Amino acid sequence: MTDTVKKRLIKFLVSLIIFGIAILIIVYNLRDNIVYFYSPSEIIENNQTGSQIVRLGGLVESESVVSDGDSIFHFNITDGQEQISVKYQGILPNLFAEEKGVVVEGIYMNDGRFIANKVLAKHDENYMPPEVIKSLKETGKWQE
Amino acid sequence: MSLAIHYVANLLLILCLATSIIQSRFLFKIQNYNLFSISQISAIQFLSILVSFFILIFLFITSDFNFDLVYFHSHSEKPLIYKLSGVWGNHEGSMLLWILILVLFNFLFSLSKSSSQKFKEITVAVQSLMIFGFVLFLLLLSNPFNINNENFNDGLGLNPILQDPLLAIHPPILYIGYVGFSLIFSLSITGLLTSEVDKKWATIAKPWVFAAWSFLTAGIALGSYWAYYELGWGGYWFWDPVENASLMPWLSATALIHCVVVLQRRNTMQSWTMVLAILTFSLSLAGTFLVRSGVLNSVHTFASDPGRGLFILIFLFIILSSSFLLFALKSEKINKPSLHNISSRNTGIMVNNWLLISILSVVFLGTMYPLATDLIYNQSLTVGPQYYAISITPIIILFLFFMILSPKLSWGESKLLKILSEMRYILISCLTITFLTTLYFDLFNFTEILIIFLSLILIISSLSSGLNFKSTKVIVKSNFGQSIAHAGFGIFMLAVVSNAVYSQEKIYDAKVGSKLQLDEYIFDFKNIEQEEKDNFNSIRAYLSLSKNGKDLGEFSPEIRFYSDPPTITSETSIIHQFFSDVYVVMNVPQNQESISLRLHIKPFMNILWLGVIMIILGGIITAILNRKKYEENAIN
Numbered sequence: 001m002t003d004t005v006k007k008r009l010i011k012f013l014v015s016l017i018i019f020g021i022a023i024l025i026i027v028y029n030l031r032d033n034i035v036y037f038y039s040p041s042e043i044i045e046n047n048q049t050g051s052q053i054v055r056l057g058g059l060v061e062s063e064s065v066v067s068d069g070d071s072i073f074h075f076n077i078t079d080g081q082e083q084i085s086v087k088y089q090g091i092l093p094n095l096f097a098e099e100k101g102v103v104v105e106g107i108y109m110n111d112g113r114f115i116a117n118k119v120l121a122k123h124d125e126n127y128m129p130p131e132v133i134k135s136l137k138e139t140g141k142w143q144e
Numbered sequence: 145m146s147l148a149i150h151y152v153a154n155l156l157l158i159l160c161l162a163t164s165i166i167q168s169r170f171l172f173k174i175q176n177y178n179l180f181s182i183s184q185i186s187a188i189q190f191l192s193i194l195v196s197f198f199i200l201i202f203l204f205i206t207s208d209f210n211f212d213l214v215y216f217h218s219h220s221e222k223p224l225i226y227k228l229s230g231v232w233g234n235h236e237g238s239m240l241l242w243i244l245i246l247v248l249f250n251f252l253f254s255l256s257k258s259s260s261q262k263f264k265e266i267t268v269a270v271q272s273l274m275i276f277g278f279v280l281f282l283l284l285l286s287n288p289f290n291i292n293n294e295n296f297n298d299g300l301g302l303n304p305i306l307q308d309p310l311l312a313i314h315p316p317i318l319y320i321g322y323v324g325f326s327l328i329f330s331l332s333i334t335g336l337l338t339s340e341v342d343k344k345w346a347t348i349a350k351p352w353v354f355a356a357w358s359f360l361t362a363g364i365a366l367g368s369y370w371a372y373y374e375l376g377w378g379g380y381w382f383w384d385p386v387e388n389a390s391l392m393p394w395l396s397a398t399a400l401i402h403c404v405v406v407l408q409r410r411n412t413m414q415s416w417t418m419v420l421a422i423l424t425f426s427l428s429l430a431g432t433f434l435v436r437s438g439v440l441n442s443v444h445t446f447a448s449d450p451g452r453g454l455f456i457l458i459f460l461f462i463i464l465s466s467s468f469l470l471f472a473l474k475s476e477k478i479n480k481p482s483l484h485n486i487s488s489r490n491t492g493i494m495v496n497n498w499l500l501i502s503i504l505s506v507v508f509l510g511t512m513y514p515l516a517t518d519l520i521y522n523q524s525l526t527v528g529p530q531y532y533a534i535s536i537t538p539i540i541i542l543f544l545f546f547m548i549l550s551p552k553l554s555w556g557e558s559k560l561l562k563i564l565s566e567m568r569y570i571l572i573s574c575l576t577i578t579f580l581t582t583l584y585f586d587l588f589n590f591t592e593i594l595i596i597f598l599s600l601i602l603i604i605s606s607l608s609s610g611l612n613f614k615s616t617k618v619i620v621k622s623n624f625g626q627s628i629a630h631a632g633f634g635i636f637m638l639a640v641v642s643n644a645v646y647s648q649e650k651i652y653d654a655k656v657g658s659k660l661q662l663d664e665y666i667f668d669f670k671n672i673e674q675e676e677k678d679n680f681n682s683i684r685a686y687l688s689l690s691k692n693g694k695d696l697g698e699f700s701p702e703i704r705f706y707s708d709p710p711t712i713t714s715e716t717s718i719i720h721q722f723f724s725d726v727y728v729v730m731n732v733p734q735n736q737e738s739i740s741l742r743l744h745i746k747p748f749m750n751i752l753w754l755g756v757i758m759i760i761l762g763g764i765i766t767a768i769l770n771r772k773k774y775e776e777n778a779i780n
Contacts, residue, residue: 022506025534030510032531036524036525055526091729094713
């Protein structure tokens, strides 16, 4: 084995090890940090209760938004078939409104309530999250 | 009138198509056309697009709603600056801007005197072939000059969140960065075709690649700063797919600029430089167009259209497959045997190249994984920011280590012990500073302490290597650009870590007259007012900030209600202090009595932007210094 070949081999192996370790860390982490998206029907069907953080999306049910003061809000998210009661403490996005699309992130509790720590909405009144469109189409509630 | 403009503009685009065909003749060995020189044809090419771009600007300023684009994206009552930024705040207009920069780079390169005639001819030909593709796409699939026969009285308006001075300049700057790499790509293809990838190639490419990189960095930074104060979430980076799409070419470009330097100095790493050049441009293309096509779902996407994504995917596929095929055929020819020692600077740069590519893979997987699961399993999901933080942190620690070490290594063989002894004062002082900071701020997380320690060494050792302190004067060395950029990165990392550790946030339901508290800051909620402005109505809250009885200034966060199109936005109010930003966002009032206010303390934000500015300056300095040096060589 010549000197150059040896050096190339060492370089190759070192790069391979660095890259391999990196990929391992990546894949390991990716699995732990995924947030799944569900519609109200899916979350009830899968019974996704417990400590895992998930996203829930649908329409804010009309006349369901109640404020407790101290920035605590209760509202229902529906996909036309099922609805989930959501509790959220914080600032609601500007375009949060009844009968508009919304995505919340948080934990689905054993008693069927959803405790949200984030409410996501875009800054465009006609915007509908693609996931919500998909789930509304599945329940046949989507209108173009 | 409108009809005449429509025809003129389309003719100009067709003229550009024609010139591109003429320019690409060198690729097909047709040389007997000598009526105009290359730079003259490039000038016509550039002017045709420039004039059509000015026509579009004119249409937006005069609010000619006979044009679809103006009707959909403008409004007669909008301030002038947003009529202007409306030009590129939509798909068609931003495509025209993209092409304008593409032809501008072609024109500038055709004027440059750094390369041989033959090399220039082929580079301009490759670039013109791309121009042809994009102009054809513009004409057929996204023509900005389509007209309608309705007589609309007014336009539909521009999304108010885009009505921001910073967003008026963000896309052009970012595009100059993205498109700059098209020239690097053309240069690489030319290098491969002529089998001339060597020191000379690197000398030609270097100023362009550093300029493009600086603009890309500035573009990303502007987008990030905009998100920081406009979105009102207190963060500056969200690992959002669109942000990732701009970060990926940046990572690969950062690896590329270092390879070009190695190639220029040592005439080695030819293949790797070519791979990175092709990769960077492909990622830039994907970055712009996946964003524009709406494939990526994001907070930053405003002008999207899924139909056109397909063209870009096909275009991307052609560019990738043909360039890698060419590379596979030619890589044996361009590679020179490299004879460097394992303990040389090459190795250090190579390791950091791999680390950059690892970060790129992390970002790539995180961005693409949700797309893949949605396509394959029909399962929607998102990847949390924690994934990026946890995966990238260990890579960054190694990266910082090699960033400190590599510039200390010589291009030949180096002794590690000698370097260690040379750096002993820096090491000891940084260790002391880190220890004191750790005690003072009650820091116990080992990772954070390590990053702070390494960043400090990087800052001091970079700055001291770029300047030579003689007894009476300070001499700026030729690696000044590098030393500024590296020190800037150290400052940036220091700020990122401290910001992540010490940020604070609190939400209040506040009444006028109440006093709110966060950390040692007191917020005195004074008043609330309604105002009517040109194109929106607003509710404004007034708060004054004080700390330990000392008055620090006034906040006036605002909610704006726009009517065209109907949208509500929150305007944050920030008081910048040297060490920390204090940040207030208000919410649409839900009831009469109280209003929700979110208060943030964001430490080290100024320092963070300072680091970013130094990184950009470093790139610009290197681009300019190289230019000078080249011209001197040319004269001799």
